[in-house]
Amino acid sequence: MAAKSKDEILHDHNHDGVDRRGFLKCMAWAGTGALCVMQGGVLKSYSLSKLSDLDQSAVAAGELSFVQISDSHMGFNKPANPDVAGTLKAAVDKVNALEKAPEFLLHTGDISHLSKPEEFDTVDQILKATRKEVFFVPGEHDVLNDDGAQFHERYGKGSKGSGWYSFDKKGVHFVGLVNVMNLKAGGLGTLGHDQLEWLEDDVKHLKSSTPIVVFAHIPLWSVYPEWGWGTEDSAQALAYLKKFGSVTVLNGHIHQTMQKVEGNVTFHTAASTAFPQPQPGKADSPGPMKVPAEQLRSILGITGVNYIRGQHALAVVDSSLA
C-alpha cells in the first residue's frame, strides 16, 4: 500500500491468561488495520494490509457483525480533505462490499463539522445507501451553539438525558454514551452524574456473561489528556462494567485507530472517514493532518466488529478506504 512506510504497529502481547491484570497495548497506524479477537480476556491481534486479507470465514461464523464509522465532519473543506462527502461515500461502498452484510452501523460522532442542518442532511443521505439502521452518539462538533438540541431532535428519539441509551442485539448489550456535553475549562470529556447513575442501573440486572459494547465519541480511556483525548469520569463508568467477562469500548474523536486491553475491557478507537489527526504528541496540536492526496484514503476507514456467540469473542477489524 502507498502508505505502508507510514505504518507503525506496536504490539506488546500478554498471552499468559485471563487473570493477568497486565496491560496489553497495540496501535495500528495509518494504512493498515488490525483484526482483534478477544477470547476469555486475552486479545489476539493480527495486522491487516487490507480487508481482502481477512479470513472471511471467521466473520461468516459470527453471530453478529456490525460496522463502526466515525468522524465524518461533513462540511469540512480544508486542504486536509476537500471532499469529505466523497470519502464518506467510499466508506459506504466498503460497507456494502462486505461479504456478510453487517446487522447495523454505529456512528461514533462528529457527523457534522459545524452542526449545520445541511451537513446532517448530507450524511443521512449518504448513509441511506447502506440500507442499514444507524445508531448515533454525538461528537462535540454535533452539539455546537444549541447544546445538542438539533442532534437530539434528529437522532436522539427515545434516548435519555442528553442522548444516552442502550439496546440489545442477539444477546449483546449495546450502550451509547454521551461525553461531549458541558465540558469544563481545562477538562476532558465528561459523562456526568446523571448518566453514570443511569448506566449503573442499566447494566445491573444483566448476567455477567452478557457481552457488552459501549460506544461514545471521546475515548473512555486516557489516550492523551494533554490534547483532551480522554474522559474525566470514565473510570466510574468502567467500574460498573467490572463484573462482565467481555466488554468492548468503541470510540472515535482522535481520527486514528488505536487499541488497548485492560483486564476484561478492550478499547478501540476508529479512523475518521474525513481526515487524519497526528499521533499523540507528535505535532504542535491535534489539528487536521495533511497527507499527499494519493495516500488520504489509505488512512481513513471503517471498523467492522464481529461477535461469535459462545466464544466470548468480539473481532474488531479496521479497513482503510483505499
Added chain:
Amino acid sequence: MRRRVWSLVLAAPLVMATSLLATNARTFSARAEQTQASSAEVKIDNFSFGPSTLSVAVGTTVTWTNRDDIPHTVVSDDKVFKSKVLDTDEKFSFTFTKPGTYPYFCSVHPKMTGKVVVQ
C-alpha cells in the same frame, strides 16, 4: 460577532456629528484617541490562545480570530461572554467595561484556556 466591531466604526461619524453639535471638538478628539487605544487582539493558532494572558485597560474591546482549520469557541468560565462557534478566520469581540480577571476557554476543546486581565 464581527458586527460589534463594525458598529463601533459606523458609530464614530455619528458621535462626531453629535459632539460637534452638542459641545466642542476637543471632547470628541479625546474620545477618539481612547477608542483608538482600546482594542486588542487574541489569535487562535494550533489549538491555543495567543497571548494566553492578555492585560488591557477598562473599556478595551478584545477581538479573537480563529486561524485554525478547526472551529473553536471563546467562552468565559464565569459566563460573562460566550461566542458562537468560530470557523476558520471568523472573529468574536467583547468590550471589557469592568476591572477584573476573566478566565475563558474553548468549549469544544476545553484544554484550550486563556485569560483577560482588565485594569
